[in-house]
Amino acid sequence: MTGDTHDSLKRIFEPESIAVIGVATEGFGFGRGILISLLAYGYPGKIYPVNPKGGVTHGLTIYRSVEDIPGRIDLGIIAVPAPKVPEAVEACRKKGAAGVEILSSGFREAGTPEGRELEERISRIAAEGIRIIGPNCFGIYSPRGGLTFLPGPDLSRESGPVAFISQSGGHSIDFAHMGKWKGLAFSKMISLGNGADLRETELLRYLGSDPDTEVIGMYIEGVKDGPAFFDALHDVASRKPVIVLKGGLSEAGGRAVQSHTASMGGSSVIWESVFRQCNAIQAVDLDELSDYALALTMLPHREYRRITIVGGGGALGVYAADMAERYGMCIPELKEDIQKQIDLLLPKPGSSARNPIDIANPYVTPEVLNGVLVRAAQDDAVDVQIVIQLLYHYKALAISFGADSVKPLTPFKELADAIDDAVNATKKPVIAVLPDLKQEVESIEVTEMIRETRKILTDMGIPVYDDLRNAVQSLNALSGYYKKKKAREKALQ
Amino acid sequence: MTGDTHDSLKRIFEPESIAVIGVATEGFGFGRGILISLLAYGYPGKIYPVNPKGGVTHGLTIYRSVEDIPGRIDLGIIAVPAPKVPEAVEACRKKGAAGVEILSSGFREAGTPEGRELEERISRIAAEGIRIIGPNCFGIYSPRGGLTFLPGPDLSRESGPVAFISQSGGHSIDFAHMGKWKGLAFSKMISLGNGADLRETELLRYLGSDPDTEVIGMYIEGVKDGPAFFDALHDVASRKPVIVLKGGLSEAGGRAVQSHTASMGGSSVIWESVFRQCNAIQAVDLDELSDYALALTMLPHREYRRITIVGGGGALGVYAADMAERYGMCIPELKEDIQKQIDLLLPKPGSSARNPIDIANPYVTPEVLNGVLVRAAQDDAVDVQIVIQLLYHYKALAISFGADSVKPLTPFKELADAIDDAVNATKKPVIAVLPDLKQEVESIEVTEMIRETRKILTDMGIPVYDDLRNAVQSLNALSGYYKKKKAREKALQ
Numbered sequence: 001m002t003g004d005t006h007d008s009l010k011r012i013f014e015p016e017s018i019a020v021i022g023v024a025t026e027g028f029g030f031g032r033g034i035l036i037s038l039l040a041y042g043y044p045g046k047i048y049p050v051n052p053k054g055g056v057t058h059g060l061t062i063y064r065s066v067e068d069i070p071g072r073i074d075l076g077i078i079a080v081p082a083p084k085v086p087e088a089v090e091a092c093r094k095k096g097a098a099g100v101e102i103l104s105s106g107f108r109e110a111g112t113p114e115g116r117e118l119e120e121r122i123s124r125i126a127a128e129g130i131r132i133i134g135p136n137c138f139g140i141y142s143p144r145g146g147l148t149f150l151p152g153p154d155l156s157r158e159s160g161p162v163a164f165i166s167q168s169g170g171h172s173i174d175f176a177h178m179g180k181w182k183g184l185a186f187s188k189m190i191s192l193g194n195g196a197d198l199r200e201t202e203l204l205r206y207l208g209s210d211p212d213t214e215v216i217g218m219y220i221e222g223v224k225d226g227p228a229f230f231d232a233l234h235d236v237a238s239r240k241p242v243i244v245l246k247g248g249l250s251e252a253g254g255r256a257v258q259s260h261t262a263s264m265g266g267s268s269v270i271w272e273s274v275f276r277q278c279n280a281i282q283a284v285d286l287d288e289l290s291d292y293a294l295a296l297t298m299l300p301h302r303e304y305r306r307i308t309i310v311g312g313g314g315a316l317g318v319y320a321a322d323m324a325e326r327y328g329m330c331i332p333e334l335k336e337d338i339q340k341q342i343d344l345l346l347p348k349p350g351s352s353a354r355n356p357i358d359i360a361n362p363y364v365t366p367e368v369l370n371g372v373l374v375r376a377a378q379d380d381a382v383d384v385q386i387v388i389q390l391l392y393h394y395k396a397l398a399i400s401f402g403a404d405s406v407k408p409l410t411p412f413k414e415l416a417d418a419i420d421d422a423v424n425a426t427k428k429p430v431i432a433v434l435p436d437l438k439q440e441v442e443s444i445e446v447t448e449m450i451r452e453t454r455k456i457l458t459d460m461g462i463p464v465y466d467d468l469r470n471a472v473q474s475l476n477a478l479s480g481y482y483k484k485k486k487a488r489e490k491a492l493q
Numbered sequence: 494m495t496g497d498t499h500d501s502l503k504r505i506f507e508p509e510s511i512a513v514i515g516v517a518t519e520g521f522g523f524g525r526g527i528l529i530s531l532l533a534y535g536y537p538g539k540i541y542p543v544n545p546k547g548g549v550t551h552g553l554t555i556y557r558s559v560e561d562i563p564g565r566i567d568l569g570i571i572a573v574p575a576p577k578v579p580e581a582v583e584a585c586r587k588k589g590a591a592g593v594e595i596l597s598s599g600f601r602e603a604g605t606p607e608g609r610e611l612e613e614r615i616s617r618i619a620a621e622g623i624r625i626i627g628p629n630c631f632g633i634y635s636p637r638g639g640l641t642f643l644p645g646p647d648l649s650r651e652s653g654p655v656a657f658i659s660q661s662g663g664h665s666i667d668f669a670h671m672g673k674w675k676g677l678a679f680s681k682m683i684s685l686g687n688g689a690d691l692r693e694t695e696l697l698r699y700l701g702s703d704p705d706t707e708v709i710g711m712y713i714e715g716v717k718d719g720p721a722f723f724d725a726l727h728d729v730a731s732r733k734p735v736i737v738l739k740g741g742l743s744e745a746g747g748r749a750v751q752s753h754t755a756s757m758g759g760s761s762v763i764w765e766s767v768f769r770q771c772n773a774i775q776a777v778d779l780d781e782l783s784d785y786a787l788a789l790t791m792l793p794h795r796e797y798r799r800i801t802i803v804g805g806g807g808a809l810g811v812y813a814a815d816m817a818e819r820y821g822m823c824i825p826e827l828k829e830d831i832q833k834q835i836d837l838l839l840p841k842p843g844s845s846a847r848n849p850i851d852i853a854n855p856y857v858t859p860e861v862l863n864g865v866l867v868r869a870a871q872d873d874a875v876d877v878q879i880v881i882q883l884l885y886h887y888k889a890l891a892i893s894f895g896a897d898s899v900k901p902l903t904p905f906k907e908l909a910d911a912i913d914d915a916v917n918a919t920k921k922p923v924i925a926v927l928p929d930l931k932q933e934v935e936s937i938e939v940t941e942m943i944r945e946t947r948k949i950l951t952d953m954g955i956p957v958y959d960d961l962r963n964a965v966q967s968l969n970a971l972s973g974y975y976k977k978k979k980a981r982e983k984a985l986q
Contacts, residue, residue, distance in 0.1 A: 028856075028893070036893045082842070106842040109807070136843075151889035154936075168808030174930050177885065181933035221811060247811040250818035256811040256849070285812070285962065314602070315661030318714060318740040318749040319778070325743035349575070349599040350629075356749070363521075392670065396644035400521070400529045437667050440674035441944045443647075444937060451934045469778065 008131050009206055011098035013188055014145035015074035016045045019066055019097070021088045022079035022104075023049035025057045030103045031079035032057075033150050034139065040153030043146040046071060066091035073097045075147075077139065082106030083114075085135065086121045093130040099198075102134035103150055108194050109136050119196050126197035137193025138169030141176050143186060144212070149173050160185020161214035162293050163207045165200055167192060168247070171219045171286060178290050181451065183458025184297065187212040201229045208236030215296045216242045217289050221257040233278040238488065241296050241481050243281040245289050246271050279484045281477050288473070291465060295474035296481070298463040299429050303486070304383045304479040306332050307472070308376045309356035310369070311388035311433075316468075317356035320386075323469050327476035331355055332381045345371045362393035366411055366418035373419065377426035385430045386471055387419060391453065392438040392446050406445055412453040420460045431471050432457050432464045501624050502699055504591035506681055507638035508567035509538045512559055512590070514581045515573035515597075516542035518550045523596045524572035525550075526643050527632065533646030536639040539564060559584035566590045568640075570632065575599030576607075578628065579614045586623040592691075595627035596643055601687050602629050612689050619690035630686025631662030634669050636679060637705070642666050653678020654707035655786050656700045658693055660685060661740070664712045664779060671783050674944065676951025677790065680705040694722045701729030708789045709735045710782050714750040726771040731981065734789050734974050736774040738782050739764050772977045774970050781966070784958060788967035789974070791956040792922050796979070797876045797972040799825050800965070801869045802849035803862070804881030804926075809961075810849035813879075816962050820969035824848055825874045838864045855886035859904055859911035866912065870919035878923045879964055880912060884946065885931040885939050900942050909949040916955065924964050925950050925957045 018038070022031035035049055039058055048069045049062045056062060063069050066076070066088070076092035078085055082104050092100050107119040119135065126132045133140060138149045143159040149169075155176050162184050166172040172191040179186060187210065190203055200223055207213045216236065223229040236242055248257035249268040275282045283289035307329050309320040324331050334342070334355045342353040345368050351360035357372055373385055394410040403409055416432075423430050434454055438446045454464045465471040511531070515524035528542055532551055541562045542555045549555060556562050559569070559581070569585035571578055575597050585593050600612040612628065619625045626633060631642045636652040642662075648669050655677050659665040665684035672679060680703065683696055693716055700706045709729065716722040729735055741750035742761040768775045776782035800822050802813040817824050827835070827848045835846035838861050844853035850865055866878055887903040896902055909925075916923050927947055931939045947957045958964040 028890075033893070037889070040892050110842060151886070151893070153889055153892040168806065168811075170806035171808050174883075174928075177930045178932075181931070181936075219808065221808070247808055248815065250815045252818045252823065253811050253815035256807075256814040285960075287960070313661065313663035314749075315664050315712065315714075315740055318661075318746050321749040322741065322743045322746035325745045330745065349603060390667075393644070396530070396646055397521075399533050399646040400526070400644070435667075437670045438674070439671075439944060441941060441948060443674075444941050444944070447940065448934060448937050451932060451937070455934060467778075467780070 005202070006206070008098040011074040012131060012133070013140065013142045013147070015098075015147070017048065017071055017073045018043070018045060018075045018077060019048045019050055019069055019073045019092065019095075020077045020079070021050040021066065021092075023051050023057060023062060025055055025062070029079065030150055034077055034079060034103060037148050037151050037153045041146065041148040041155065042157065043148070045146065048073065066095050069095065076100040078102045079104055082118050082135070086118065086125060089122050089125045089130065089132065093125060093128060097130060099131035099133065101137065101139040102132060102193070103137065103139060105136040107135045107196070119194060123196045132197035133190060134193040135196060138172055138191040140191070141172070141186065141189040149176060149189070149191065152176065156180045156185060158185045159187060159212070161187060161212070161297050162217065163187045163210065163213040163215070164189040164217040164219075165192065165203045165207070166190065166219040167195070167200070167221045168219050169193065171245075175217070175286050175290060178286065181454070182290050182294055183454070183464065184290060184293055195224065199224055201225060201232045204229075204232045204236055204242070208232070208239060214240055215293050216240060217245070217293055218242065219245045219247065221247045230274055230278070233274070233280055237278045237280045238485070241281060243283050243289050243292050243296075243477075244275060245283045245286065279481060279488070281481055291470050291474045292477040294463045295478040298458075298461050299384070299431075299475075299478055301482050303483040304329070304475050306330055306381050306383045307475070308334070308382050308385045309388070309468070310359065310372055310376070310385060311356065312359045312362055312390065314358065316388065317352075317358060320356050320468060323472045327472045328479070329472055329475065334376060334379050335381070338375055338379050341375045342372050362390050363397065366414040369415060370418035370422050373422035373430060374425055377422065377428040382428065384475065385428060386433060386468065387430060388433040388435070388468060389415065390435060390437070391450050392436070392443070395438060395443060395446050407449050410449060412449055413456060416453055416456040416460065419457065419462060423462065430462055431475070432462055433466070433468050433471050434464055435467055498695070499699070501591040504567040505624060505626070506633065506635045506640070508591075508640070510541065510564055510566045511536070511538060511568045511570060512541045512543055512562055512566045512585065512588075513570045513572070514543040514559065515571065516544050516550060516555060518548055518555070522572065523643055527570055527572060527596060530641050530644050530646045534639065534641040534648065535650065536641070538639065541566065559588050562588065569593035571595045572597055575611050575628070579611065579618060582615050582618045582623065582625065586618060586621060590623060592624035592626065594630065594632040595625060595686070596630065596632060598629040600628045600689070612687060616689045625690035626683060627686040628689060631665055631684040633684070634665070634679065634682040642669060642682070642684065645669065649673045649678060651678045652680060652705070654680060654705070654790050655710065656680045656703065656706040656708070657682040657710045657712075658685065658696045658700070659683065659712040660688070660693070660714045661712050662686065664738075668710070668779050668783060671779065674947070675783050675787055676947070676957065677783060677786055688717065692717055694718060694725045697722075697725045697729055697735070701725070701732060707733055708786050709733065710738070710786055711735065712738045712740065714740045723767055723771065726767070726773055730771045730773045731978070734774060736776050736782050736785050736789075736970075737768060738776045738779065772974060772981070774974055784963045784967045785970040787956045788971040791951075791954050792877070792924075792968075792971055794975050796976040797822070797968050799823055799874055799876045800968070801827070801875050801878045802881070802961070803852065803865055803869070803878060804849065805852045805855055805883065807851065809881065810845075810851060813849050813961060816965045820965045821972070822965055822968065827869060827872050828874070831868055831872050834868045835865055855883050856890065859907040862908060863911035863915050866915035866923060867918055870915065870921040875921065877968065878921060879926060879961065880923060881926040881928070881961060882908060883928060883930070884943050885929070885936075888931060888936065888939055899938055903942060905942055905946040906949060909946055909953065912950065912955060913953045923955055924968070925955055926959070926961050926964050927957055928960055
């Protein structure tokens with residue numbers, strides 16, 4: 001990647017000024033939509049709305065053309081109908097913008113000769129010296145740059161280590177929203193749409209050398225240049241984890257790819273072997289991708305195999321063993337003296353200190369939880385601990401007490417502190433699992449409490465999952481990546 | 494099953510009077526816990542608390558012994574320490590109770606000679622003429638009988654077609670809570686614990702002939718008498734769907750089963766062939782089990798293969814195609830004249846009437862949604878329709894409007910009506926998918942709205958899933974069961 005490209009992309013991701021081309025003063029068109037989103041999100045730079053009719057909107061002067069804009073622009077956001085897009089791109093290029101994002105659709109994806117021709121025209125303009133994101137995309141989400149998607153007025157303003165490159169606008173915005181509550185923060189997200197200019201390979205290389213990005217997620221349906229993409233993936237994944245969600249791996253899905261982004265899908269056998277060879281992590285949906293990203297950003301970078309499970313109930317032990325085996329983990333019996341120490345803390349009868357550690361009571365005190373975690377961590381046969389908390393049981397307790405509200409009598413903050421203290425004291429990571437099994441409207445307070453607990457824990461750097469299965473599966477993704485990475489580095493020495 | 498057994502079980506599931514043996518007047522022991530749960534749940538019959546100390550609790554006289562109870566009892570609920578359980582069971586037998594549920598633990602599961610001996614003693618008492626649920630269980634949940642689990646003060650009072658037999662108390666109570674908001678209502682749930690007397694096979698046969706039960710779920714770790722269970726499963730599943738979650742199918746899981754219910758697990762190969770031969774539906778966790786039960790109770794009983802997908806975004810089409818192929822479904826292109834009719838309703842550009850029907854806008858009006866569903870249903874190549882609604886996008890709309898609240902401007906009730914009207918007009922079933930992708934604390938209002946929508950739809954008999962994948966997978970479970978059932982019935986003619 002040339003220094004020029006690097007500078008251009010920096011200006012695109014962190015623009016000091018933006019022209020929004022195609023802003024109507026009413027209705028809910030894309031232009032007005034992105035303007036409102038940027039204002040609500042708090043974009044800190046200058047915004048120049050453009051519309052031939054002129055006027056004023058949201059206190060901003062609407063310029064009749066890009067040429068009329070008084071200052072320089074770094075980024076153009078284009079939302080005019082497809083036939084008018086080429087001249088808007090050209091105007092931005094002449095104005096000296098580093099790039100444009102084209103939200104409009106009606107190009108190659110339309111499947112018409114006109115659409116294809118329009119897309120070729122904008123690709124040619126790009127070659128003359130301006131970078132293009134899109135067309136047919138939701139744009140860029142860049143918390144550091146103050147940029148947000150269409151529509152993305154309420155995405156997180158926090159910047160973080162996860163990047164995302166996506167051939168689907170829907171997936172981009174869904175992932176951005178999911179990240180906000182799962183505990184992921186983003187460096188850059190790019191919805192690349194048809195990819196008339198900037199595409200998966202170049203963006204992957206850019207993010208591979210981006211110091212703000214530690215983990216890269218991708219949603220791809222097909223790639224333009226297979227060997228170049230393969231090279232980039234191999235290279236980048238040897239330095240930082242890349243999680244790939246490949247849409248259209250089934251036969252029917254492959255046909256659907258054709259009509260969505262008109263790119264060649266390729267067979268699942270080929271793709272899966274590419275992922276293996278490159279040590280890229282494969283996810284089957286956004287939920288998995290975001291779960292993996294959480295483990296990859298919050299847990300120490302190494303191999304994991306031996307886990308403790310701390311929770312309640314015999315069936316949990318069985319489920320844990322089934323899931324551990326499925327995802328290449330094991331639940332070793334704790335050393336006898338450690339078992340004895342833990343046993344002293346547990347209620348009788350019905351508890352077990354073997355591992356899974358069965359607390360036999362949903363109302364564990366923070367002291368007991370901390371004590372169990374600290375003692376279990378002493379066993380060097382343990383790599384990581386998983387705590388399952390069924391907080392919904394406090395609702396039954398509230399009813400028994402005749403209490404109106406469940407939160408005051410649930411020590412959720414103290415339980416989070418107990419976990420955090422154990423991690424700090426033992427340096428052994430803990431994953432929390434907080435299932436929400438009471439989702440009826442009337443129990444919204446229970447859900448609110450579980451979400452607050454999740455936020456407290458993820459703010460502490462403790463990853464939280466909805467279910468034990470997701471936790472173990474994510475651990476497997478993390479562990480597999482670093483195991484292979486280490487083996488390769490060793491082979492190269 | 495003898496008539497006697499039938500009568501006994503009816504008295505146990507719908508008892509007119511209950512003795513709760515082992516009720517302390519303070520603390521949170523099991524006896525006091527179940528008493529509070531029964532009172533809060535609204536058990537309509539007589540409750541006689543028993544404790545040698547006597548006294549009064551919650552306005553009820555505490556009797557010093559079972560013998561002292563003035564009236565007859567149908568069911569005894571026993572929560573005294575294990576060594577005192579045999580005499581309590583014997584007292585209930587002498588008092589003429591049909592059965593007891595023993596919540597206490599400290600029996601065979603404890604792995605001690607004393608525990609085993611105690612369990613043998615209570616089994617012998619059962620043989621003399623009283624039925625036992627447990628020990629080491631959470632009891633019975635029977636909405637019609639007004640019985641609830643420990644702790645289960647806030648389970649649904651509504652009776653319905655789903656039964657559950659479980660070797661795990663935790664799974665029983667988790668499933669009961671999940672059913673409440675997923676749209677499942679229950680006939681009977683039995684947490685059978687160690688199964689000292691009543692066990693999986695007898696209960697399965699009972700529920701097989703229970704007119705209130707249409708779908709049976711089971712969580713089993715191991716069975717006592719393999720061939721008898723196989724016979725019962727084969728017989729019952731030939732009449733109504735049985736969904737089995739078998740814990741401990743992995744090697745490690747099998748070892749965990751040993752220490753939980755001390756039953757022989759058996760290999761996964763054997764189990765899976767049993768399920769196939771019996772046409773039992775296999776689930777890997779409670780989420781799957783409850784999802785399958787929803788499709789089985791709400792959708793017409795037949796085979797399904799060809800679906801329409803109505804939603805927004807090209808990636809959804811790709812994802813839908815991938816998931817459909819994975820679960821044996823297909824998404825046929827609609828007939829040309831129907832496509833034309835649908836196309837007239839859709840916004841331009843970016844939409845598609847082919848199938849997946851891409852509405853290209855998260856803010857679809859109820860009229861358009863209804864129109865699309867009604868027209869697509871005319872195609873006889875369609876068995877069932879799936880609508881995906883990303884209601885969270887209305888949050889962005891609320892922000893754009895400067896509105897404080899998202900609910901007033903979201904037509905969620907009208908969208909539910911639009912779906913219901915289409916089902917009624919066309920007699921073609923619809924499944925709704927309502928992902929909740931905004932789960933941060935501050936967006937609780939969005940979650941509340943999605944949950945209200947779910948409730949409205951499930952009350953209309955329209956099944957709702959969190960994700961397209963769960964919907965298609967559940968459809969596959971339903972379809973596979975009825976396909977095989979039909980083929981078998983034909984072969985027998």
